[in-house]
Amino acid sequence: MESELLRRMLTSLASTSRLAIELFLKIQSDSESEGEDSDDAIETRNAYDTKLLVAFTDMLSIVERRFWVRETSTEWWDYIVMEVWDDEQWLQNFRMRKATFMGLYEALAPTLRRKDTRLRAALPVEKRVAIAIWKLATPDSYRSVANQFGVGKSTVEIVLMQACKAINRILLRRTVTLGNVQDIVDGFAQMGFPNCGGAIDGMHIPILAPPHLESEYVNWKGYFSMVLQALVDHRGRFIDINTGWPGKVYEARIFRNTWLFRKMQAGTFFTVGEAEMPIVILGDPAYPLMPWLMKPYTGSLDSSKERFNYRLSQCRMTVECAFGCLKARWRSLYRKLDLAESSIPAVIFACCALHNVCEGRGESFTQAWTSEVQHLEAEFAQPESRAITGAQRGAARIRDALREQFEAENQQ
Known part of the structure; x- marks a missing residue:
């Protein structure tokens, strides 16, 4: 390597460190004192190049780093x-x-x-x-x-x-786990709905426009979002969560592609003793009516159907309240997450886990937190659910049986 090239490399770095300047001048002075006209001129130049390389390497390992990290207060x-x-x-x-x-x-x-x-x-x-x-x-x-x-x-x-x-x-x-099924069923029974193991719903999380397939992330309200679907227990703790789907996708389609749907369909999600009626979960009109998923009646309603819808709505409020607490605790979920779409699910999952940690440790929830996110809720209003028609016969019979039971209880 030529000495002039090494000189230029060191000179370019010398302005950042007093040490580099001192090393360069010292080696240059030693080499010039040996003389260029001696018979050992070639060996001297080789030794000179070697010293410069060593000095350059040493300097990189101990050079002052003032220009890399700024001093900050902690x-x-x-x-x-x-x-x-x-x-x-x-x-x-x-x-x-x-x-x-x-x-x-x-x-x-x-x-x-x-x-x-x-x-x-x-x-x-x-x-x-x-x-x-x-x-x-x-x-x-x-x-x-x-x-x-x-x-x-x-x-x-x-x-x-x-x-x-x-x-x-x-x-x-x-933390995000089913827990004691009987406790959950008893809890929802006290709220007015028997044989209920959870309430399910979806929430849209605002995100920045992704660089690819951005039209798929525009929901029915016109902003970019990613969907969080969650099943919660009677206390408002998350039992099962799924996220990552673009905001344009229907909730019913998301649900049919989840592990929860497959387990519920197989009858293996809730494990309890024999029961006359299956344990069900509660959803809004956007979800399909299944033998294990009850949703409200739509269309023309008589008093018994209205009573059924009221009880279902009272218990479904647990998932709505859980989403409200989640957003109020972790307000970053309403600030258009400034992350790649592949990284956003990890943040959403973490927020759900932290929500359950706080609930499990009895952390207080201040209603003032809810008002803090109200202006954000107005800016990013949740898309309205779209009802799915065409109930299965078996599921319809179960729903009618529950409706008749509620009507009988009301007449007693």
């Missing part, structure tokens, strides 16, 4: 949030108390912990989890969250996806 997180904030402040900002947050941190730590490198110290796991939770709980931009926690904008994006994937890997199956 005092707000280290000394105010962790040391000063009480449970109410944690609840309002992270949607959970500090004890719940620390339990979440302990569960995710083995997956999220990173080692320090020669270039920088790794972010503590507590801070990684806090950045992700803050981003999910607020409509703040990546830059705003980065400034809040004293990290780079790209760091927030990376940490968010790492945390969401860790939540899904570790907590999703543990």
Whole structure:
């Protein structure tokens, strides 16, 4: 390699480090003192080239990095949030108390912990989890969250996806699960509907226009969305969730392509003892009437059908309330998720898992949170459900039997 080329390489980097300048001048001075007219001139030049290469390599490993990372403040997180904030402040900002947050941190730590490198110290796991939770709980931009926690904008994006994937890997199956079937059936029975194992519905999550097949993501309200379909129990906790489908797809089509539909069709989703009537789930008119899925009567209604619809509606409110709590807790779901469409399902799944964590730990839900997202709900109104006609005979008989039972109870 020619010495002049090496000189130019070092000169281009010298402005970034005093060390590079000192090394270059020292080696150049030593080589010139040996003389170019001696019989060993060629060997001297080779030695000179070797020294320059060594100096160049050493410099790259220890050069000052002021131009790579800007100094930021972490005092707000280290000394105010962790040391000063009480449970109410944690609840309002992270949607959970500090004890719940620390339990979440302990569960995710083995997956999220990173080692320090020669270039920088790794972010503590507590801070990684806090950045992700803050981003999910607020409509703040990546830059705003980065400034809040004293990290780079790209760091927030990376940490968010790492945390969401860790939540899904570790907590999703543990938290989004069926639980005790008899408790669920008893809970819905107390609300007025017997042999009910859950309520199902879909919610549209606003997203940015995807680069491919964007017309498929435009829903009936005219904005880009991705559908979350969920089955919830009598307490409003998610039992089964499915997401990733474009907003243009009908809810009935999504449902027929889910694991839940196949399990319900096979009669293996609910496992209880023998019962005179099958355990059913409740849906709105957009869902197909099945022997195990009840939906409201439509068209001309008599008093008994209206009574049936009222009881079904009362129990279906659990899924509507669950969606309301989900959006109010994790407000990022209403800010057009600024992610590739392939990454969005991981964020939605994580929010559902965190919702169940908060519900399971008895975290308070403030009604004021609902008003915070009302203006967002107006901007991204949910598309109306479209009724499906043509009920199956067996399913219609079961629905009529329930209607007659409700009518008999009313006359007693």
